[in-house]
Amino acid sequence: MYNETDILKIASYFNISKEELINELDASGLHIKYGQKNISRETGFKIYNILTENRKKTVNNKILKTDIEMNSINRMEYYIKNFKIFLDTSSLLDDEIYLFIDNIVPLLKTNNKKILVIPQVGMELEKHANRSNDEKLKEKSKKIILILNKLIKQNLIEVIGGTNESFADNVFLSVFTKFRIDHNLLLITEDKKLANDIENLSNIASVKTNKVINVRKINRYGFLSKHNLNKTTDIYDSKIKSIRTNNENKKIIQHEAFKLFTKVSESINKPLSISILPKVGDILLNEKGEKIKLMNEIASGGEGIIYETDSKYIAKIYKKDQLNTRKFEKIKKMISIKIDNSSICYPREILYTTNQEFVGYLMPKAKGKELQKSLFINQLLKKNFPYWNRKNSVELCLTILEKIKYLHERNIILGDINPMNILVVSSKEVYFVDTDSYQIEGYPCPVGTINFTAPEIQRKSFNEFLRTFQNEYFAVSTLLFMIMLPGKPPYSQQGGESPIDNIIKMDFSYRLGDKTNHKTPIGQWRYMWSHLPYFVKESFYNTFHYEGSNSKPQNRINVIKWISIFKRYEKLILDGTLINQDEMALDVFPKRVKKISKFNYEKCSICKMEHKDSQMRKGICNECLSKGEHYSCKKCGKHMIYTNNQKFLQNKPKFETCFECFDGKERMYQILSCTICYSTFNIPYNEYKKLKNNNLPIPRECKKCKSNNTTKAKKNNINKQPYNVLSIGNAFSNLINNFYKK
Structure with a gap:
């Protein structure tokens, strides 16, 4: 152990x-x-x-960067592009300087930028290399000088500043004061005092500039980290923390995000007593003591009733059996952080009776129709959104992803992602409802649906554990798939097992290149899949197939990555690339697979659709050839089909009766050899049917031999002869009889 x-x-x-x-x-x-x-x-x-x-992630034996490494590289590249970067002596003598150089040199070359070093840094290194009593410092300084000279020759380091001042810290203060008006400046140093002095230059009120000064140190991975100073300013960090809400940039400060918990809150759950549940016309109070009147009932569900109020919000009033201390604590915690997004119907204020009893909360009013009932069924889609196309579907995916991103940035996990909790007004206006089930801190989302539940948490009780973002990414991917293939879950398949078993096994059926399990649902679902761009299909395949590179929880595609994928898809639609390749590229329900440029296509004379010429015969596609006129047999009523193949290619007449009934008396079922006389005899269809209906065996003797055997049997029974002659053939039997007569 x-x-x-x-x-x-x-x-x-x-x-x-x-x-x-x-x-x-x-x-x-x-x-x-x-x-x-x-x-x-x-x-x-x-x-x-x-x-x-x-x-470590590998593809074709090549090590790829982890997400953390990529974030650090992106941060470093941001500084290289937007800042003048200075190195001081303490950072050059840091133990991780070699890792830092390995990380930054490729970025400098790619962006054609340089690191700046003042002469005093070189002078200090030379002093250590020549006069230091510390042998380690001496050797290290020599190595750094050699590296610097090499980088100067490669035009990756530039020495700037005068040599009049002997102390490097004073030179940095002078250089930064001079350049700070026109440039963003970054100093990389391990010296906290110097770092603090440099950052304090940003506080000089007499200098008017929109440029910033940052100070960083080299961390153990050879990337850049903040100093633990009282005050720091970082353009990159503020951009990372900023999000877009209602087309305005707002900065998220620390207290605007919930804490991330790893286990369920252990608070005791007790029912809350209430004298009488409020109804239409009753007055309730918010936490400020303001009166809220319940007007009309809008809807009713398992948990409670939704009412219009005399305020700008609507009210959710819980049923008596739903009122408990745990729910009250969760709603209280939820409203402790403001969600300033009117399309997310999130609790805004707690509601009490006049006796100060908790009964529910206020939230923004939603609009639109359920995604499940408006887009996932062809007839309803045409009724609700008659002009909807794939461009709208991609826009809808991006709209939903942006809202999920907004919640994730505040450490809110939706948990029960499903199309019944999303209302659609248009592709760019949607509303999230049933938000009081969202997971925050130690309060889990207690509900979920099979299709949107990740394999690793299937068959678990949702109120006993906390979902992770990785669990949520699976649900997000499923929702996107079901929007692009309206209403079809990714693990639905032809002749497969139950949905839950397919999900656990990650048995994904849709083809990617030559990869397929041959269980893809037939018809329009294959057509829809084929019309997705390859990079979208690849992303879905890698997420849902057990061999996919994104199938493991830790490797799943996150919301930000999905946004970039669908923005790329949207660009291909807007610039006309897809519609130029295939006129059905924007059809939500295409009637054939996507065209491929290397094949020739021909229009079918029956369905008027274009197909590969290899799938055509005399101007008719294979699919239409297998179709035809359906009717019944005039004799037995059996279902029959007169195919287009029989009609147009084989030129066969249309039969009124089925094969079994047609000329049944004359047509033979089987030709047999008699086991007695070895002559052949026929079994007609009508006789075969009678035998089959009476559960009788097919005879092995011809009628003549059968008749003779029957006659002999009768004589033998009458004469009571003690023996029987074995008949092995008609001729042999006659020979024996003649012999006895003589």
């Missing part, structure tokens, strides 16, 4: 704390409890493999 010390050793090996290790494992679907002292050796290996997999 592994004990707690071994778990700490694993965490130490990967340079993370025990808490970080537990959180990372939880996000990857392996749950280790806080305080758990012993784990099996097998689990220990699993932990090691998960942490290793999270840090």
